Amino acid sequence: DAKTTQPNSMESNEEEPVHLPCNHSTISGTDYIHWYRQLPSQGPEYVIHGLTSNVNNRMASLAIAEDRKSSTLILHRATLRDAAVYYCILRDGGYSGAGSYQLTFGKGTKLSVIP
Amino acid sequence: NAGVTQTPKFQVLKTGQSMTLQCAQDMNHEYMSWYRQDPGMGLRLIHYSVGAGITDQGEVPNGYNVSRSTTEDFPLRLLSAAPSQTSVYFCASSETDRDYEQYFGPGTRLTVT
Numbered sequence: 107d108a109k110t111t112q113p114n115s116m117e118s119n120e121e122e123p124v125h126l127p128c129n130h131s132t133i134s135g136t137d138y139i140h141w142y143r144q145l146p147s148q149g150p151e152y153v154i155h156g157l158t159s160n161v162n163n164r165m166a167s168l169a170i171a172e173d174r175k176s177s178t179l180i181l182h183r184a185t186l187r188d189a190a191v192y193y194c195i196l197r198d199g200g201y202s203g204a205g206s207y208q209l210t211f212g213k214g215t216k217l218s219v220i221p
Numbered sequence: 222n223a224g225v226t227q228t229p230k231f232q233v234l235k236t237g238q239s240m241t242l243q244c245a246q247d248m249n250h251e252y253m254s255w256y257r258q259d260p261g262m263g264l265r266l267i268h269y270s271v272g273a274g275i276t277d278q279g280e281v282p283n284g285y286n287v288s289r290s291t292t293e294d295f296p297l298r299l300l301s302a303a304p305s306q307t308s309v310y311f312c313a314s315s316e317t318d319r320d321y322e323q324y325f326g327p328g329t330r331l332t333v334t
Contacts, residue, residue: 140321210263211263
Protein backbone atom coordinates (compact mmCIF):
# COMPACT_ATOMS: atom_id res chain seq x y z
CA ASP A 107 0.00 0.00 0.00
CA ALA A 108 1.14 3.53 -0.74
CA LYS A 109 2.05 5.48 2.37
CA THR A 110 0.63 8.72 3.74
CA THR A 111 2.27 11.43 5.82
CA GLN A 112 0.31 13.54 8.27
CA PRO A 113 1.32 16.00 10.99
CA ASN A 114 1.28 14.45 14.43
CA SER A 115 -0.96 17.12 15.91
CA MET A 116 -2.87 20.30 15.12
CA GLU A 117 -4.88 22.83 17.06
CA SER A 118 -7.91 24.82 16.06
CA ASN A 119 -10.17 27.33 17.71
CA GLU A 120 -13.78 26.40 18.10
CA GLU A 121 -16.08 27.56 15.29
CA GLU A 122 -13.17 28.17 12.93
CA PRO A 123 -12.36 26.10 9.80
CA VAL A 124 -9.74 23.39 10.05
CA HIS A 125 -7.55 22.13 7.22
CA LEU A 126 -5.93 18.76 7.88
CA PRO A 127 -3.20 17.96 5.33
CA CYS A 128 -2.10 14.58 4.02
CA ASN A 129 0.78 13.85 1.68
CA HIS A 130 0.74 10.74 -0.48
CA SER A 131 3.40 11.25 -3.11
CA THR A 132 3.50 7.57 -4.16
CA ILE A 133 -0.25 7.28 -4.76
CA SER A 134 -1.22 5.07 -7.69
CA GLY A 135 -3.94 5.77 -10.22
CA THR A 136 -6.39 3.36 -8.60
CA ASP A 137 -5.88 4.45 -4.98
CA TYR A 138 -8.84 6.05 -3.26
CA ILE A 139 -8.18 8.56 -0.46
CA HIS A 140 -10.15 7.75 2.67
CA TRP A 141 -10.44 9.70 5.89
CA TYR A 142 -11.52 8.20 9.17
CA ARG A 143 -11.53 9.77 12.61
CA GLN A 144 -11.36 8.32 16.08
CA LEU A 145 -12.96 10.16 18.96
CA PRO A 146 -11.49 9.52 22.42
CA SER A 147 -12.22 6.01 23.71
CA GLN A 148 -14.23 5.10 20.61
CA GLY A 149 -13.74 3.10 17.45
CA PRO A 150 -12.86 4.86 14.21
CA GLU A 151 -15.66 6.28 12.08
CA TYR A 152 -15.74 6.97 8.37
CA VAL A 153 -15.56 10.63 7.37
CA ILE A 154 -15.19 10.90 3.61
CA HIS A 155 -13.40 9.45 0.59
CA GLY A 156 -12.52 10.45 -2.95
CA LEU A 157 -10.52 9.55 -6.04
CA THR A 158 -9.83 12.67 -8.11
CA SER A 159 -12.53 15.27 -7.64
CA ASN A 160 -13.21 17.29 -4.51
CA VAL A 161 -15.95 15.77 -2.37
CA ASN A 162 -18.40 17.18 0.12
CA ASN A 163 -20.65 15.51 2.65
CA ARG A 164 -22.43 16.50 5.83
CA MET A 165 -19.31 15.97 7.92
CA ALA A 166 -16.51 17.49 5.89
CA SER A 167 -15.00 18.35 2.52
CA LEU A 168 -12.09 16.64 0.83
CA ALA A 169 -9.86 18.69 -1.45
CA ILE A 170 -7.57 16.63 -3.69
CA ALA A 171 -4.59 18.18 -5.43
CA GLU A 172 -4.58 18.02 -9.20
CA ASP A 173 -1.56 15.65 -9.21
CA ARG A 174 -3.20 13.65 -6.38
CA LYS A 175 0.01 13.69 -4.34
CA SER A 176 -1.69 15.48 -1.48
CA SER A 177 -5.14 16.07 -0.07
CA THR A 178 -6.77 18.16 2.62
CA LEU A 179 -9.66 17.32 4.88
CA ILE A 180 -11.66 20.45 5.65
CA LEU A 181 -13.89 20.82 8.66
CA HIS A 182 -15.82 23.97 7.95
CA ARG A 183 -16.57 24.93 11.52
CA ALA A 184 -14.76 23.03 14.24
CA THR A 185 -16.69 22.06 17.33
CA LEU A 186 -15.44 20.48 20.54
CA ARG A 187 -16.89 17.21 19.32
CA ASP A 188 -14.46 17.26 16.38
CA ALA A 189 -11.48 16.74 18.70
CA ALA A 190 -10.17 13.38 17.53
CA VAL A 191 -7.38 11.58 15.71
CA TYR A 192 -7.85 11.88 11.96
CA TYR A 193 -6.48 9.17 9.70
CA CYS A 194 -5.72 9.61 6.01
CA ILE A 195 -5.70 6.19 4.32
CA LEU A 196 -5.06 5.09 0.76
CA ARG A 197 -7.05 2.14 -0.43
CA ASP A 198 -6.46 0.45 -3.77
CA GLY A 199 -9.59 0.55 -5.87
CA GLY A 200 -8.31 -2.26 -8.07
CA TYR A 201 -9.83 -5.42 -6.65
CA SER A 202 -7.31 -8.27 -6.51
CA GLY A 203 -9.17 -10.84 -4.48
CA ALA A 204 -10.90 -11.31 -1.18
CA GLY A 205 -9.34 -9.25 1.57
CA SER A 206 -7.39 -6.97 -0.73
CA TYR A 207 -9.57 -4.04 0.32
CA GLN A 208 -8.05 -3.70 3.75
CA LEU A 209 -7.67 -0.42 5.61
CA THR A 210 -4.13 0.35 6.76
CA PHE A 211 -4.10 2.89 9.59
CA GLY A 212 -1.08 5.06 10.37
CA LYS A 213 -0.73 7.24 13.45
CA GLY A 214 -2.94 10.04 12.14
CA THR A 215 -3.22 13.67 13.22
CA LYS A 216 -4.49 14.47 16.68
CA LEU A 217 -6.76 17.51 16.41
CA SER A 218 -7.34 19.59 19.51
CA VAL A 219 -10.17 22.14 19.51
CA ILE A 220 -9.79 25.12 21.79
CA PRO A 221 -12.99 26.60 23.23
CA ASN B 222 -29.91 -0.98 14.39
CA ALA B 223 -27.43 -1.53 17.20
CA GLY B 224 -24.61 -1.51 14.65
CA VAL B 225 -21.44 -3.31 15.74
CA THR B 226 -21.38 -4.47 19.33
CA GLN B 227 -18.45 -5.85 21.30
CA THR B 228 -18.25 -7.58 24.65
CA PRO B 229 -16.72 -7.29 27.13
CA LYS B 230 -15.67 -3.63 27.29
CA PHE B 231 -12.81 -4.37 29.66
CA GLN B 232 -10.96 -7.58 30.52
CA VAL B 233 -7.94 -8.49 32.62
CA LEU B 234 -6.26 -11.84 32.00
CA LYS B 235 -3.31 -13.62 33.48
CA THR B 236 -0.57 -14.87 31.19
CA GLY B 237 -1.54 -18.21 29.70
CA GLN B 238 -5.28 -17.83 30.12
CA SER B 239 -7.57 -18.06 27.12
CA MET B 240 -10.66 -16.06 26.30
CA THR B 241 -13.00 -15.04 23.51
CA LEU B 242 -13.80 -11.48 22.51
CA GLN B 243 -17.29 -11.25 21.09
CA CYS B 244 -18.33 -9.18 18.08
CA ALA B 245 -21.79 -8.99 16.53
CA GLN B 246 -23.43 -6.85 13.88
CA ASP B 247 -27.08 -6.55 12.90
CA MET B 248 -26.62 -4.92 9.49
CA ASN B 249 -26.32 -8.16 7.49
CA HIS B 250 -22.79 -7.24 6.51
CA GLU B 251 -20.71 -9.82 4.71
CA TYR B 252 -17.30 -8.43 5.67
CA MET B 253 -16.06 -8.41 9.26
CA SER B 254 -12.62 -7.83 10.68
CA TRP B 255 -10.62 -7.52 13.89
CA TYR B 256 -8.00 -4.86 14.60
CA ARG B 257 -5.78 -4.16 17.55
CA GLN B 258 -4.57 -0.73 18.60
CA ASP B 259 -1.54 -0.30 20.82
CA PRO B 260 -0.94 2.99 22.69
CA GLY B 261 -0.11 5.87 20.34
CA MET B 262 -0.35 3.64 17.29
CA GLY B 263 -2.74 3.15 14.44
CA LEU B 264 -4.87 0.05 14.04
CA ARG B 265 -3.43 -3.21 12.76
CA LEU B 266 -5.50 -5.92 11.11
CA ILE B 267 -5.55 -9.30 12.89
CA HIS B 268 -8.06 -11.43 10.95
CA TYR B 269 -10.92 -10.82 8.58
CA SER B 270 -13.87 -12.66 7.05
CA VAL B 271 -15.60 -12.05 3.73
CA GLY B 272 -18.60 -14.17 4.65
CA ALA B 273 -19.85 -17.01 6.82
CA GLY B 274 -17.41 -19.89 6.77
CA ILE B 275 -14.56 -17.85 5.25
CA THR B 276 -11.75 -16.31 7.27
CA ASP B 277 -8.21 -15.19 6.53
CA GLN B 278 -5.20 -13.67 8.26
CA GLY B 279 -4.33 -10.03 8.42
CA GLU B 280 -1.10 -8.31 9.37
CA VAL B 281 -0.72 -9.65 12.95
CA PRO B 282 -2.58 -13.01 13.27
CA ASN B 283 -0.23 -14.91 15.60
CA GLY B 284 -1.81 -15.91 18.90
CA TYR B 285 -5.38 -15.38 17.69
CA ASN B 286 -8.03 -17.61 16.16
CA VAL B 287 -11.31 -16.69 14.50
CA SER B 288 -14.32 -18.45 13.07
CA ARG B 289 -17.42 -17.21 11.26
CA SER B 290 -20.32 -19.64 11.61
CA THR B 291 -23.00 -16.97 11.08
CA THR B 292 -23.17 -13.68 9.21
CA GLU B 293 -23.81 -11.80 12.46
CA ASP B 294 -21.01 -13.02 14.72
CA PHE B 295 -17.23 -12.96 14.45
CA PRO B 296 -15.54 -13.98 17.72
CA LEU B 297 -11.82 -13.55 18.32
CA ARG B 298 -10.11 -16.18 20.48
CA LEU B 299 -6.89 -15.68 22.38
CA LEU B 300 -5.41 -19.12 22.80
CA SER B 301 -2.81 -18.43 25.50
CA ALA B 302 -2.71 -14.77 26.50
CA ALA B 303 0.64 -12.98 26.62
CA PRO B 304 1.49 -9.47 27.93
CA SER B 305 2.25 -8.46 24.31
CA GLN B 306 -1.46 -8.89 23.59
CA THR B 307 -2.37 -6.06 25.94
CA SER B 308 -4.19 -3.72 23.62
CA VAL B 309 -7.54 -2.30 22.59
CA TYR B 310 -9.37 -4.55 20.15
CA PHE B 311 -11.82 -3.25 17.57
CA CYS B 312 -14.22 -5.20 15.44
CA ALA B 313 -15.47 -3.72 12.17
CA SER B 314 -17.95 -4.64 9.46
CA SER B 315 -19.01 -3.49 6.01
CA GLU B 316 -21.47 -4.69 3.41
CA THR B 317 -18.74 -6.27 1.34
CA ASP B 318 -14.95 -6.28 1.39
CA ARG B 319 -15.07 -3.62 -1.36
CA ASP B 320 -17.32 -1.23 0.54
CA TYR B 321 -15.78 2.17 1.18
CA GLU B 322 -17.24 2.59 4.66
CA GLN B 323 -16.43 0.28 7.53
CA TYR B 324 -18.38 0.45 10.79
CA PHE B 325 -16.38 -0.04 13.96
CA GLY B 326 -17.47 -1.27 17.35
CA PRO B 327 -16.64 0.54 20.61
CA GLY B 328 -13.67 -1.67 21.41
CA THR B 329 -12.53 -4.08 24.11
CA ARG B 330 -9.66 -2.98 26.36
CA LEU B 331 -7.61 -6.06 27.26
CA THR B 332 -4.84 -6.18 29.84
CA VAL B 333 -2.67 -9.27 30.22
CA THR B 334 -0.60 -9.43 33.42
